[in-house]
Amino acid sequence: MVLGRLLLGVVLCAVVASDGDVRPRFSIYETVELIKFDGYQPETHHVTTPDGYILEMHRIPYGRYANNTSEDRPVVFVMHGLMGASQGFILLGPEYSFVYNLADAGFDVWMGNARGNKNSRFHVSLDPDDEEEKFQFFDFSFEEIGMYDVPAMIDYILQYTRRDKIHYIGASQGGTVFLVMASMLPEYNEKLISVHLLAAVGYQNNFPGAQLRRAALMTDIIYSQALRNGIVELFPPNSVEMVPGITPSRELSNARCVGSVEYSYMCELFGVRSLMRNNPDDQAGAALKQIAHYGQNIRDRQFRRYHHGRQANQAAYNETSPPLYDLSLITAPVTMHYSLSDDLLDERDALAMVADMRNAKARKVARDSFLHTDYVEALDAKELVTDYVIEEIIKADLAARPVEGTIATAAPVIDNSTQVTGAASTTVLNVYLVVLSLYVMIK
Ligand SMILES: *[C@@H]1O[C@H](CO)[C@@H](O)[C@H](O)[C@H]1NC(C)=O
Numbered sequence: 266m267v268l269g270r271l272l273l274g275v276v277l278c279a280v281v282a283s284d285g286d287v288r289p290r291f292s293i294y295e296t297v298e299l300i301k302f303d304g305y306q307p308e309t310h311h312v313t314t315p316d317g318y319i320l321e322m323h324r325i326p327y328g329r330y331a332n333n334t335s336e337d338r339p340v341v342f343v344m345h346g347l348m349g350a351s352q353g354f355i356l357l358g359p360e361y362s363f364v365y366n367l368a369d370a371g372f373d374v375w376m377g378n379a380r381g382n383k384n385s386r387f388h389v390s391l392d393p394d395d396e397e398e399k400f401q402f403f404d405f406s407f408e409e410i411g412m413y414d415v416p417a418m419i420d421y422i423l424q425y426t427r428r429d430k431i432h433y434i435g436a437s438q439g440g441t442v443f444l445v446m447a448s449m450l451p452e453y454n455e456k457l458i459s460v461h462l463l464a465a466v467g468y469q470n471n472f473p474g475a476q477l478r479r480a481a482l483m484t485d486i487i488y489s490q491a492l493r494n495g496i497v498e499l500f501p502p503n504s505v506e507m508v509p510g511i512t513p514s515r516e517l518s519n520a521r522c523v524g525s526v527e528y529s530y531m532c533e534l535f536g537v538r539s540l541m542r543n544n545p546d547d548q549a550g551a552a553l554k555q556i557a558h559y560g561q562n563i564r565d566r567q568f569r570r571y572h573h574g575r576q577a578n579q580a581a582y583n584e585t586s587p588p589l590y591d592l593s594l595i596t597a598p599v600t601m602h603y604s605l606s607d608d609l610l611d612e613r614d615a616l617a618m619v620a621d622m623r624n625a626k627a628r629k630v631a632r633d634s635f636l637h638t639d640y641v642e643a644l645d646a647k648e649l650v651t652d653y654v655i656e657e658i659i660k661a662d663l664a665a666r667p668v669e670g671t672i673a674t675a676a677p678v679i680d681n682s683t684q685v686t687g688a689a690s691t692t693v694l695n696v697y698l699v700v701l702s703l704y705v706m707i708k
């Protein structure tokens with residue numbers, strides 16, 4: 266999910282619709298149109314958080330032909346990863362997309378969008394495009410998404426569907442924000458029948474990338490430099506014109522990269538050429554502070570709250586160090602899906618999180634080369650992960666609400682032919698460092 270937006274173009278070009286046509290391109294603002302194009306009946310819902318962010322949810326209430334509308338069907342909330350959006354779950358078309366598979370299994374599927382991404386870049390009073398207010402608008406990390414956005418969206422769904430409990434699925438940061446919510450607001454454990462985390466980034470004791478771990482040492486410096494330069498958001502709308510003098514469009518980034526020694530050094534180091542291949546306006550966007558917070562956790566080998574500095578920590582937390590997120594408070598039944606080739610989550614950290622939660626189990630994806638982003642980008646994710654998730658949700662749902670009706674299972678389609686190629690192993694932290702380094706050098 267992390268690279269979902271970056272790879273949008275690649276994926277869209279690679280995927281061929283069932284009738285043989287290449288699927289047309291839909292912008293990040295046209296997710297509902299894309300869902301309709303694919304033959305489903307989407308709904309848009311808006312939720313306002315207690316701190317004023319207006320979030321957009323996309324619901325796919327029924328399967329493709331809307332012929333499975335049982336009142337008893339499981340209700341599932343799906344949360345995207347860092348710099349992602351709901352659209353990331355549907356890019357592979359009806360047959361292979363994670364969320365379409367869930368809808369076709371007869372689930373009522375709700376997709377969240379975190380504050381600050383292009384679908385949820387709204388606030389009751391703050392203007393994200395205002396030169397002053399943007400600092401306040403984007404002053405959030407994954408903690409606020411976990412403590413405000415996800416609870417608000419879950420409560421909305423519970424109320425709208427008149428359920429007591431739903432199922433939660435989170436990919437990457439969508440897992441991080443669950444861990445934050447369920448440890449900081451443990452009462453939310455009671456609202457979840459089951460939880461499936463796909464490569465949830467939490468514990469960072471064994472962060473796989475040595476180079477990125479070194480780069481993370483600079484995270485606070487980079488972030489404060491960025492703030493001084495007025496940069497609070499990654500890939501804002503129209504970011505082609507974002508900063509005078511640098512336009513991170515493909516041509517100009519490449520020009521920067523090849524144009525001078527210092528740039529080309531950075532570009533080589535972080536692989537900026539491949540990262541900048543796509544139009545920045547295709548990226549869902551995020552607050553820089555989200556990435557800064559991950560950078561701190563990688564640097565400190567801790568999964569803990571934002572580090573403001575010792576004095577400010579004292580004011581914020583009544584401690585000079587940021588408190589840890591206490592996973593032992595998480596009681597919801599969690600399945601932690603992980604894979605051996607994940608460049609953002611080491612097996613040992615996945616297993617340690619499972620050990621620390623009260624009611625969690627681990628499931629290793631049965632393909633060792635499975636990447637962090639493959640849960641939503643690989644064509645074999647359906648047989649390796651999604652079909653299992655569907656089965657488990659059906660079982661858990663029936664156990665939670667024993668009723669007579671049965672729930673649809675999609676006929677298993679086994680395809681072991683191709684995967685989407687081009688899923689780069691670079692990470693979003695790369696993007697952060699590259700983009701900021703470039704800006705800082707330009708200034
Ligand atoms: C729904 O309709 C489609 C097309 O008519 C059919 O292929 C599919 O099996 C139906 N699904 C269910 C659950 O009835």
Ligand SMILES: *[C@@H]1O[C@H](CO)[C@@H](O)[C@H](O)[C@H]1NC(C)=O
Pocket residue numbers: 583
């Ligand atoms: C802050 O921490 C100290 C020492 O742990 C404790 O005695 C005090 O009650 C705390 N203050 C607040 C406001 O929680």
Ligand SMILES: *[C@@H]1O[C@H](CO)[C@@H](O)[C@H](O)[C@H]1NC(C)=O
Pocket residue numbers: 332333334335336371671672673674
């Ligand atoms: C949904 O599909 C399943 C499996 O085909 C079927 O058993 C169930 O009755 C369907 N429910 C409705 C309301 O159509």
